[in-house]
Each structure stands twice: as C-alpha cells, then as structure tokens.
Amino acid sequence: MLLAFDTSTAACTVALFDEGGQCVAHSDETIGRGHAERLVPMIAELLEGRRPDQILVGTGPGSFTGIRVGIAAAHGLAIGWDAKLHGMSSLALLAARADAPGRIAAAMTGGHGELFVQQFEAGLEPAGEIANLRPDAAAQETDAPTVVGSGAAQLVALRGWGEARDAFPSAADALRLPASLRLLAPKPVYARAPDARVREAA
Template identity: 45%
Template sequence: MRTLVIDTATKACSVALFEGETLSASRFEVIGRGHAERLLPLIAQLPEKGRADRIFVNVGPGSFTGIRIGVAAAKALGLAWNIPVHGYGCLALVAAMARDETPDTLHLDVLMTGGHGEYFFGAFDEANEPLGEVISIKPGQIDAYSHASVIAGDVDLSGTTRNWVDLLPDAQKWHLLRDATPLKPSPVYGRPPDAKPALVAT
C-alpha cells in the first residue's frame, strides 16, 4: 500500500511517500511561514506526484495555520483520489523520533513551540503511549510538569541538565508510528484559538 504523509504543523514543511513501510521519497524544508505556497510543489516532486492509496497528515497541536493547511490539502487530495485520510499527533511523532535516537530511554517528554510564548507539552512512556493529555504551559512551568531525563522538541533547553534532543516532526519518520492508532483528520490545536468570535448585538 502506498502512503502519502503530509506534515505542516510546525515551522517545517515535509512530505513523504511510502511503499508499505519503506520510504520511497521525501522532502523536508524549514520555512517558518508559507506552507500554503510550498506544500503542493513539494508533493508534486514526489514519484507520480504523490499519488497514493491513503494519506496521513499531522493534525497537531502546533501552528494553527499550518495545521489547517495540511489537513485541508490532505482532505482535498483524498477526495480527488477517492482514498482514506488519517491523522497522527505532532508530539507523538517527535517522541517516536527522539526514542529512535535514544532507544534506551523509558519515559520522555516533548516540548513544542505553541503560541503567545507558551509550549505544548506531552509525556510518553516506553511504548510511546501518552501519559496524559497534551497541554499548553508557560516556560516557568516546565519543571513542574516535566520530570523525564530526556526532553525533545523545538524549544532550546540545551543549557539545562536534561538530555535535550532538538527535533522537528518530519514526514519521512512517519513509519515510527506504524503501531499507533490513526487519528481523525481533524485539527488538534492544544489550546483555544487566538481569534474570538464576534459578539452579535441583540
């Protein structure tokens, strides 16, 4: 089965094409902004322009805009190709990538840039199962929530006593989540949106 993987939930933009669990081709760029402009050209660079039997997309939490772009593109391609679309968690992939680099680690924590100076935090066990819900925390709360010896993500903690693994999610590492239950292809934001609904006068 051929799988197209789309990841636009962070400042990185990546896509990958798998034949079964074997990586066929991938593209990865750290772009900050502009995922809408880069995503489809990256997919077009894949064999057969990324045509697949199913799609997996990073549903977050992460960048509100990036998540929406990735999910919308995945659903549009799924509809056009008449194939199923599934989601996977941003922090779960980063945790799996970190565990792949530090295989002897039991529990590890993930910290990813959120918004308004906050971080998305999640703890994972040796089977890469979450030890609770992903939450949004402030920098001063890290020690109150994080107790693992290894922390991974895109928040620079290199000056601490922890074993810090600097990582961004990468679509070509999707196979590390092969045993995880697929998520619905719907955004997981991790905190309330910045925009508030307008009040309607009555």
C-alpha cells in the same frame, strides 16, 4: 501507497511509503511560514506521478495556520484520489525524532511564550495528555530524561537536568507511531483556544 505530511511547525515535511510500510521518499524543509505555498509543490515533487491510496496528516498541536493548511490539503487530496484519510499526532511525530531509549518528552514552542508538551514511553505510547503550559510549569511537569523539539532547550535549562534535542517532526517517522496516534480523526488538535475569534452576531 501511503502519503504522510505534517505542517504543524516551521518545517514542512512529506514522506511516501510503499505497500510494505517502507519509506521510499521523503522531504523535510524548514520554511518558517509559507506552508500554503510550499506544501502542494513538495507533494507533487515527491510523488512523481504516483498516486497514494492512503493519507496521514499531522493534526497538531502547533501552528494554527500550519495545521489548517495541512488538514485542508489532506481533505482535498483524499477526495481527488478517493484515498483513505487519517490524522496523526504531531507531538508523537516530534518525539520519534529523539530516537532515544526510555521516556521522551516532546516540547514545541506555542503562542504567548508557552509550550506544547507531552511525554511518551518507549514505543511512543503516550505517558500523559497534551498540555499547553508556561515553560516553568512545563519544566515541573516533565520527568523524561530526553526532551526534543523547539522548546526543548528552554525546558531543560529551567529544569536544570536532562538532554535537549532541537528538532522538527519528520513525516518519514509516521509509521513508527502506534496505531492509536496515527489513526486519529483528520481534524485540528489545537490544545488551546485560538487567538482570533469569530465575532458573534448581534
């Protein structure tokens, strides 16, 4: 069985897939903060004693704290279960929520009023790199008719055209991602430097 989860946004999302790739259980909760307290109980409730042999964890970009919580939990569970561990793109997982034909843009609110954005072709193949941009710049850089995510409405309003869909990622879509976006190294993709920096030794 495969366990997938993502904590890159205000949502905490967990899904379980059988050997055939069918989603047999999933849970999506919008919690804002508190991923560290809620993630492991959500996983336990979903598994009901079952033990996955594969884990997929969202690698970001998104909330620095959320990403770190999710990846740390994934590594701990992988060790405890002797499970294979891979990362998956949180923006591609978000784009999967649009379920629209043609090009899709994922737009997630980030720090300092900026947006994390990336465009995807049909089949969720990347149509460009991950970018961390001011909303006006993001509006100029995207041409997808459908924009999904917490930053979608702002981007579409600035652009003056397109359809905005407010949504969070759902782990139930994990196996819809192409292999190139769900066989990533299980380490954070921040897309910008963290605000907090480690003080250098004198």
